[in-house]
Amino acid sequence: MNIVLCCAAGMSTSLLVERMKTAAKELSPEANIIAVAESEILQYIETDDRNDRADVIMLGPQIRYKLKSLKHEGEAKGIPVEVIPSVDYGMINGKKVLELALSLIK
Amino acid sequence: MKSVKRIEAVYCKLKAMHQGKGISALALADAMGLSRANVSSDLNQLCREGKVTKSDGRPTLFAPGGSIAEAESSETTLDKLVKAGRSLATAVEQAKAAILYPPRGMHALILGETGVGKSMFAGMMHKYAVEMGKLAKNAPFITFNCADYSNNPQLLISQLFGVKKGAYTGADVDRKGLIEKADGGILFLDEVHRLPAEGQEMFFTFMDKGRFRRLGETEEERSANVLIISATTENPESSLLRTFTRRIPMIIRLPQLKERSIEERFGLILLFLKEEARRLDREILVSTNAMRAFLSYNCPNNIGQLKSDIQLACAKAYADYVSYRKECIYISTTDLAGHVKEGLLNTKDHRNDWGKLLSMKNNYYVINPNQAELEDGEMAGLDNVYELIDARVEELKSRGVSQQELEAIMERDIENYFNQFLYGIDKRFKKSNLANIVDPLVISLVEELVKFSEARLDRVLSQKVCLGMALHIQTLVERRRRNESIINPQLNHIRSKYRQEFNLALECSKLIEKRLDISLPVDEAGFLTMFFILDNEKHHTSNGNVGVIVLAHGSATASSMAEVANKLLGVDYAVGINMPLDISPEEILHQLRTCIGTFADCPGFLLLVDMGSLTTFGSIIEKETDIPVRVVSLASTPHVLEATRKAMLGYALEEIYQDVLGITTFNEASFKAKREAPVSSRLAIVTVCLTGEGSAIALKSFLENHLRLPENLFEVIPVNLIGTENIQQRLKKISEKMDIACIVTSFHIDTKVPQFHIQEVLNLKAVSEIQDIVNIQSTYLKMGSTIKYHLKNVDGERVYTDVKHCIALIEEALHVKLSVDSLIGIVLHISCMVDRLKGGGVVVKYCNAAQYITDNRQAYQSIRTALNYLEEKYQINITDNEICYVMNFFEIKEPGEYGL
The missing domain is CATH 1.10.1790 (PTS-regulatory domain, PRD)
Structure with missing residues (x-):
């Protein structure tokens, strides 16, 4: 299961990714959590290889403006796309974001 | 009929005895005093029913429930309790027996002082009964405190037994009593000695026969299947209880807190802290000293008191946390009630216990709401206080200190270690000894640093340096704790000029980080470097050092403050000028002039004064001498100490002045400043109304009531639309001071700030949206x-x-x-x-x-x-x-x- 976090450079989310991975050990060990840059996100939607394709895409709040278009792209492939709540993002609350991601997949 | 009962008893006993591995029929038969054949056949019957499993191989082992391996993890409530505390073993055995006694258990009386946990224990018995299948899963557990109605026996009886309609005026419906409500379960009667005489007979009948009547009923006799657990603090030999105990064969005595082992107490403390952590859904940090106090204080009201004392401490720490005085929920000794703090005085009785349970090095414990185990930074190593003391003894011995001296030093060390947390700074000055004002941990660290540095520098550091370093690190620790930054403006200069010393200082800085578990910026190495060059006279004579003069009313105030500072630092530096009340200010000014005359080439003076005319001397002297003078008023010993220390190190006047001013802010003021100073990091919600400020103010209080606004971060500012300045200008004015998070208004205002219509707010539609804004903004600020x-x-x-x-x-x-x-x-x-x-x-x-x-x-x-x-x-x-x-x-x- 690929949980893909997307922000401008794929770097500000790296702290969050670490936190989510810690939380995933308990909640969802099979989850593969990665952070990518805005410019790379399309390939995670468009790829036909199920192993590479995102199962859910979480956007950093700073690229909230991308939600509309990415949601559109994602829906075509059945991939939920959502914005990470600013509060969880700012508090680097990995667990909450993971829970949100998991709930979106289901 | 009989065999049905036996099979039940066998099943219950199997469950009671079972500890994970399975039990042979023989062992079970022996324990029950039955023949093996009977037990064996019962067990096989149970096996067929699927209630019991048996193992392959010989002897055949039986286990209740699912497979034997599965059963290993299932432990009953009471078993867990015994695991947590051996001193409860007897009580638990009795409780088990009371519950499992066929056919329906045995009434029990729990004895124990206030707060030993009688109610909790009764609750656990109930849980155990459910776990063992003696009671249905939803079996009621009804608690009744006889003291609640002891002065109104009629009411008490009606509560217990229920009322028939018309039994007395006002009894207009039939009402069930607690006994009926507890049918099929357990009725817990607390403070049973308060059961009034009128109720006793009825109650005894019920206990004997299981039958009773509602109040006012004459004909019909009712029955209820209730296991009675009663509890009392009284001596069971008292008259009431004697009649009671005759009917209740099972008397369970719970031990007092002080009869229980220190490990159990530790376990309880952790349990209660954890409960609080869960309630607050946050980590709670507890300083090692606070933990010691909890472990050792005299707690006459037992576990109940222990729990409430812990709750109180948590509440205090939480209050500090939410009011931004602390970064996290941190319980230190200052949060403890006086009688809890006294626990730290019981050092002799508890030193071994502490050694067993608490490590010394990590300064605090983390109680995590989500985690079962206590996190303990670094438990391993030689990190408890007694090992540390041992190490210190070794070290003193190696220095050739005599046995007598050694004992004296150790006694003082230990005493100081604990006392310093209990008494204010003033008492610590009693002896002019460093250990009186500096944490012994810091002292031992400094000793380590000095040893290390001396080896590297290949020279001996003066006492002045060692003392200075100890004080410096002490303040450093406090600064870091308050999250104040450490900035050394001279860093690059120091780095290039004293390369060797700077490198050494870097290593020392690392060592400090490791030992005290704090992080230090590279700037700190710059400060430490200064200590290593301090003994090189050249350094500070070239700059000249700032003079420190203390002036105070009273015949010895100033001189004694100066003396304390000088002695603590092992120097003769600060000068005190006393101003007895019968001497005129002019006279003192004259003395001051003379005194200043004795300093040669002084780059400036810091005057530490108490009050009154003395505060004006600074500007007079500055004018007369053209030497810069700074005055700190309301000075006390810590100011003098800090000023002297910094002046000795060759700090510039302005730096010393600012730092000394900072000391005033040590306790309350620094937090205040932290909350108030960065005005720009505060947020405003502006309410705009047309008709004067009245409704805007009403709106303000409405918002404050309906929103969760983090204190000191948000302010609701009412503004009226009509005024001398137009609204844009006024918003601009506000935004110069604070960021405007949103505006609540009945007019459209041309601004990018999000705005809400008053209507939306008053009908609560917009409240959650505003709350979101508040949350996001405060997340950002934090x-x-x-x-x-x-x-x-x-x-x-x-x-x-x-x-x-x-x-x-x-x-x-x-x-x-x-x-x-x-x-x-x-x-x-x-x-x-x-x-x-x-x-x-x-x-x-x-x-x-x-x-x-x-x-x-x-x-x-x-x-x-x-x-x-x-x-x-x-x-x-x-x-x-x-x-x-x-x-x-x-x-x-x-x-x-x-x-x-």
């Missing part, structure tokens, strides 16, 4: 402390402040205002970037960076310039690739899609 825990190479709070500064510069240059959403992202991004670059991490690439920069020349320039600030401050190199990513954040994109 990000400094959030990222503090995540960044490895830099101080998170500092980076946060600096990054925010940079962003403001960029915003200004590019004429954009970012949304909070973006701000959170960009702060996180740049902070991580600084941390990454500082730690020598990877440098990211940006596709077509060159093209992107050419296309956005102006943005690039502005951002480059602003980030230069970070480059210099953190000595990192921010590449164009990185800048491109930052530029991304500032691109103006599809405005209006997000409104914040």
Whole structure:
């Protein structure tokens, strides 16, 4: 299961990714959590290889403006796309974001 | 009939005896005094029913429930209790017997002093009965405290037994009593000795026969199947209880807290702390000393009191946390009630216990709401206080200290260690000994540092240096604890001028970080360097040192303050001038002039005065001598100490002055300043009304009631629309002081700030939306402390402040205002970037960076310039690739899609 976090450079989310991975050990060990840059996100939607394709895409709040278009792209492939709540993002609350991601997949 | 009963008894006994491995029929038969054949057949019957499993092999082992392996993990409530505390073993055995006694259990009386946990124990018995299948899963557990109605026997009886309609005036319906409500379960009667005489007979009948009547009923006799557990603090030999005990064969005595082992007490403390942590859904940190106090204080009201004392401490710590006095919920000795603190005095009785349970080195314990185990930073190693003391004895011995002296020193060390947490600073000055004002941990650290440095420098450091260093590190620790930054403006100068000493200082700094578990910026090494060059006379004679003069009313106040400072620092530096009340200010001024005359080439004077005319002397002297003078009023010993120390080190007058002023802010003031000073980091919700400020104010209180506003962070500001200035101007004025999070108004105001119509607010529609804004804004403001825990190479709070500064510069240059959403992202991004670059991490690439920069020349320039600030401050190199990513954040994109 690929949980893909997307922000401008794929770097500000790296702290969050670490936190989510810690939380995933308990909640969802099979989850593969990665952070990518805005410019790379399309390939995670468009790829036909199920192993590479995102199962859910979480956007950093700073690229909230991308939600509309990415949601559109994602829906075509059945991939939920959502914005990470600013509060969880700012508090680097990995667990909450993971829970949100998991709930979106289901 | 009989065999059915036996099979039940066998099943229950099997469950009671079962400890995971399974039990042979023989063992069970022996334990029950039955024949093996009977037991064996019962067990096989149970096996067929699926209630019991048996193992392969010989002898055949039986286990209740599912498979034997599965059963291993299932432990009953009471078994867990015994595991947690051996002193409860007897009580637990009795409780088990009472519950399992066929056919329906045995009534029990629990004896024990106030607060030993009688109610809790009864509750556990109920749980155990359910676990063992003696009671149905939803079997009632009804608690009744006889003391509640003891002065109204009629009411008590009606509560217990129920009422028939018309039994007395007002009894207009048939009502069930507690006994009926407890049918099929357990009725717990607390303080049973308060059961009035009228109720006793009825109750005894019920206990004997299981039959009773509601109040007012004559005909019908009712029955209920209730197991009675009663409890009392009284001596069971008292008259009532004697009749009671005759009917209740099972008397369970619960031990007092002081009869229980220290491990059990420790377990209880952790349990209660954990409950609080769970309630607050936050980590609770407990200082080792507070933990000691909890373990050792005299707690006459037992576990109940222990629990409430812990709750009180948690509440205090939480209050400090929510009012921003503390960064986290941290319980230190200051949060403890007086009688709890006294626990630290019981050192003799408890020293061994502490040694067993508490490690010395990590300064606190972390109680995590989600974790079962206690986290204990570094339990291993020689880290408890007694081993530390042993080590100190070894060290003193190796210095050739005599046995007698040794004992004296050790006694004082130990005493000081504990006393210093109990008494204020003034008492600590009683002996002019360093250990009186500096944490022994710091002292031992300094001793280690001195040893290490002397070996490296190949010379002996003077006492002055050692003392100075100890005080310095003590203040350092306090500063870090208050999260104040450490900035050394002379860093580069020191680094290049005293290369060898600086390198040594860097290593010392690392050692301090390791030992005290704090993080220090490189600036600190600059300060430490100063200690190593202090003995080189050349250094400070060239600059000259600031004179420190203490002036105070009273015949010996000033001189004794100066004396204390001098003795503590092992110098003769600070000068005290006393002003007895019968001497005129002119006379004192004259004395001051004479005194100043004795200093040669002094670059400045710091006057520490108490009050009155003395505060004006500074400017007089400055005019007369042309030497800069600074005055600190309301001075006390810590001021003198700090001033003397810094002056000795050759600090400039202004630096000393600022630092000494900082001491006033040690306790209350620094927190106040922290809350009030950065005005720009506060937020406003502005309410605008047409008709004067009245309704705006009403709106203000409405908002304050309906929103959760973090205190000291948010302010609701009422404004009226009609006024001398127009609304835009007034909003601008407010935004100079604080950021406006949103506006509540009945008019459209032309601004980018989100606004809500009063109507939406009053009908609560907009409240949750405003709350979201509040939450996001406060998340942003608190990000400094959030990222503090995540960044490895830099101080998170500092980076946060600096990054925010940079962003403001960029915003200004590019004429954009970012949304909070973006701000959170960009702060996180740049902070991580600084941390990454500082730690020598990877440098990211940006596709077509060159093209992107050419296309956005102006943005690039502005951002480059602003980030230069970070480059210099953190000595990192921010590449164009990185800048491109930052530029991304500032691109103006599809405005209006997000409104914040």
